[in-house]
Amino acid sequence: xxxxxxxxxxAARLLRALSxxxxxxxxxxxxxxxxxxxxxxxxxxxxxxxxxYTLAGLNNDxxxxxxxxxxxxxxxxxxxxxxxxxxQLGDRDLATHLYRSQRLSEGATKTEVTMELASRLGxxxxxxPVTNDSVATEFVTEHGRLSFQEYFVRHHHxxxxxxxxIVGAPEACAxxxxxSALRDASRLIIAPxxxxxxxxxxxxxxxxxxxxxxxxxxxxxxxxxxGGQALKGPAARLLGELGYEVSTLGVVDFYExxxxxxxxxxxxxxxxxxxxxxxxxxxxxxxxMAEADxxxxxxxxxxS
Amino acid sequence: xxxxxxxxxxAARLLRALSxxxxxxxxxxxxxxxxxxxxxxxxxxxxxxxxxYTLAGLNNDxxxxxxxxxxxxxxxxxxxxxxxxxxQLGDRDLATHLYRSQRLSEGATKTEVTMELASRLGxxxxxxPVTNDSVATEFVTEHGRLSFQEYFVRHHHxxxxxxxxIVGAPEACAxxxxxSALRDASRLIIAPxxxxxxxxxxxxxxxxxxxxxxxxxxxxxxxxxxGGQALKGPAARLLGELGYEVSTLGVVDFYExxxxxxxxxxxxxxxxxxxxxxxxxxxxxxxxMAEADxxxxxxxxxxS
Numbered sequence: 001x002x003x004x005x006x007x008x009x010x011a012a013r014l015l016r017a018l019s020x021x022x023x024x025x026x027x028x029x030x031x032x033x034x035x036x037x038x039x040x041x042x043x044x045x046x047x048x049x050x051x052x053y054t055l056a057g058l059n060n061d062x063x064x065x066x067x068x069x070x071x072x073x074x075x076x077x078x079x080x081x082x083x084x085x086x087x088q089l090g091d092r093d094l095a096t097h098l099y100r101s102q103r104l105s106e107g108a109t110k111t112e113v114t115m116e117l118a119s120r121l122g123x124x125x126x127x128x129p130v131t132n133d134s135v136a137t138e139f140v141t142e143h144g145r146l147s148f149q150e151y152f153v154r155h156h157h158x159x160x161x162x163x164x165x166i167v168g169a170p171e172a173c174a175x176x177x178x179x180s181a182l183r184d185a186s187r188l189i190i191a192p193x194x195x196x197x198x199x200x201x202x203x204x205x206x207x208x209x210x211x212x213x214x215x216x217x218x219x220x221x222x223x224x225x226x227g228g229q230a231l232k233g234p235a236a237r238l239l240g241e242l243g244y245e246v247s248t249l250g251v252v253d254f255y256e257x258x259x260x261x262x263x264x265x266x267x268x269x270x271x272x273x274x275x276x277x278x279x280x281x282x283x284x285x286x287x288x289m290a291e292a293d294x295x296x297x298x299x300x301x302x303x304s
Numbered sequence: 305x306x307x308x309x310x311x312x313x314x315a316a317r318l319l320r321a322l323s324x325x326x327x328x329x330x331x332x333x334x335x336x337x338x339x340x341x342x343x344x345x346x347x348x349x350x351x352x353x354x355x356x357y358t359l360a361g362l363n364n365d366x367x368x369x370x371x372x373x374x375x376x377x378x379x380x381x382x383x384x385x386x387x388x389x390x391x392q393l394g395d396r397d398l399a400t401h402l403y404r405s406q407r408l409s410e411g412a413t414k415t416e417v418t419m420e421l422a423s424r425l426g427x428x429x430x431x432x433p434v435t436n437d438s439v440a441t442e443f444v445t446e447h448g449r450l451s452f453q454e455y456f457v458r459h460h461h462x463x464x465x466x467x468x469x470i471v472g473a474p475e476a477c478a479x480x481x482x483x484s485a486l487r488d489a490s491r492l493i494i495a496p497x498x499x500x501x502x503x504x505x506x507x508x509x510x511x512x513x514x515x516x517x518x519x520x521x522x523x524x525x526x527x528x529x530x531g532g533q534a535l536k537g538p539a540a541r542l543l544g545e546l547g548y549e550v551s552t553l554g555v556v557d558f559y560e561x562x563x564x565x566x567x568x569x570x571x572x573x574x575x576x577x578x579x580x581x582x583x584x585x586x587x588x589x590x591x592x593m594a595e596a597d598x599x600x601x602x603x604x605x606x607x608s
Contacts, residue, residue, distance in 0.1 A: 038345075038409070039406065040346070040401075040402035040403075040405050040406040040409075041342075041344075041345040041346045041347065041401075041402070041405030041406065041408075041409060042344070042345045042346070042402075042405075043345065071377055073375055073377060073395040073396065074378060074395045074396075074398045074399050074402065075399075076399075077395065077396045077398075077399030077400075078399040078402050078403055080399075080424075081399055081400065081403045081421065081424050081425075082403075082420070082424050083399065083402060083403040083406060084406055091377040091378045091381065091395055092377065092378075092381045094378045094381075094398070095378050095379075095380075095381030095382040095384075095385055095387065096381075096385065097344075097345075098344035098345070098346075098378065098382050098387060099344075099382060099385045099386075099387040101344050101345030101346075102343065102344040102345065102387060102388055104345075105342070105344075105345060116386070117385065120384075120385050120386050121385075
């Protein structure tokens with residue numbers, strides 16, 4: 001049994017590759033909910049959905065997010081009404097949010113709803129929100145305080161960030177399923193997601209960081225930076241803005257004390273010794289998962 | 305200036321006909337919100353939407369509800385997910401509910417949202433919810449207590465009703481716009497909507513019945529029953545179940561003390577004298593509004 005701390009796209013790809021090379025029922029994803037948002041009355045969980053859609057083989061590869069075969073009727077009509085349409089929700093995707101919002105209003109937990117959706121879409125791996133409580137990643141920026149989606153989607157993460165706050169994290173409870181999955185897994189994996197805004201909101205839920213720290217020897221992390229750049233998203237820029245080195249070394253420092261083995265990309269081979277000097281094991285391999293066989297090779301290294 | 309107490313389809317048709325024969329900016333519809341429901345996290349206002357869609361010329365004549373040119377992608381996907389899909393929401397219609405839910409969550413009132421939607425869709429008449437507060441029409445039935453949409457849509461109003469309750473009405477406030485529209489109109493019209501479940505939830509908002517009663521001489525009501533039957537919906541059945549005569553006479557009795565002039569259908573000519581004996585004026589005309597010229601003739605009688 002393995003447990004993967006997961007953000008969105010990068011984590012989803014690693015989880016898919018892991019599902020290809022091992023029994024997916026032995027995989028648990030513990031997923032960030034700091035990006036979750038209530039919009040138009042609907043509860044939207046971008047990271048949970050990205051993972052479920054990807055593991056179900058329904059992800060939209062062209063867009064890089066959302067569902068394949070998507071249509072956009074509702075959004076077009078909403079735009080015509082003068083509604084807020086900057087956060088694009090496809091017709092197919094909307095069904096997920098309607099389902100979730102209805103079940104939550106009936107008293108189901110986010111964990112229950114996630115398991116229902118995963119089961120309905122044929123996902124064998126276990127996908128768990130880290131908490132059922134409300135947590136919101138917020139950005140203190142040159143343009144004032146922004147919610148996650150305002151920062152990420154509306155401003156295309158193109159603003160200077162002074163600080164990131166995970167509102168609600170100190171009061172949130174990790175679910176019992178998450179705490180067991182962290183304690184009982186033979187290996188904990190930190191996915192190549194954004195450390196600051198995908199993984200940190202998981203680590204900040206009380207109890208999570210402590211378990212990861214205790215289990216450090218069993219923790220394998222995949223660096224999300226390759227040659228000082230992220231494949232997608234603002235990881236590099238944010239590391240720099242918040243005072244970390246803009247390279248895999250900055251990521252290693254960010255996770256100080258939590259990781260036993262680092263997997264870094266071949267482009268960062270020259271950093272391997274420097275990482276080792278921080279007292280961790282290092283494996284060097286291709287970490288780009290665009291091709292299925294590369295992704296599976298990475299998955300095998302993660303498991304080896 | 306005229307003000308029309310309005311339910312859904314029947315009221316929408318009368319309002320459209322009135323708009324054809326007079327300046328629509330001089331018409332105010334005061335609309336029932338007892339059918340409003342939060343479903344999938346979305347606030348849905350069936351009567352307000354029916355009126356706006358009809359006055360905008362966007363109503364779906366084939367279905368008898370909803371929007372023309374409608375598609376159903378989201379509902380199909382929701383059904384595939386195992387979600388509750390008995391209350392059909394078209395893709396186009398959903399945009400309205402997303403718009404409304406977002407604006408309400410931002411602090412806008414239902415009145416403001418309704419005026420925004422009406423304006424965006426080019427409706428010249430003023431469409432007002434009777435109250436911004438939550439009001440819910442509920443049915444005590446042989447199958448227990450049912451919400452409006454459970455009774456109406458899920459059970460196709462085919463259950464025995466023992467009582468109707470308008471939950472929240474005694475505590476609700478009519479909006480200032482509604483109170484002015486009732487006081488200042490030269491004529492108050494009670495649309496041929498279901499008396500028990502469309503008009504009564506309006507009359508029960510504190511202050512409304514009192515103004516209508518004071519203005520009785522200026523109140524014109526169109527009977528929703530023709531030959532003892534409603535064109536649509538459970539008006540006849542409910543009148544019988546709740547102890548009223550199943551005919552226009554039952555409707556007249558239900559509105560006792562509130563109406564100065566009754567407009568009844570030619571099929572009920574034989575009841576005219578009986579209605580007059582109750583101390584009101586009576587006009588007999590065609591009240592079926594399927595054809596535009598009949599509807600306009602009715603509208604002219606209402607205004608004469």
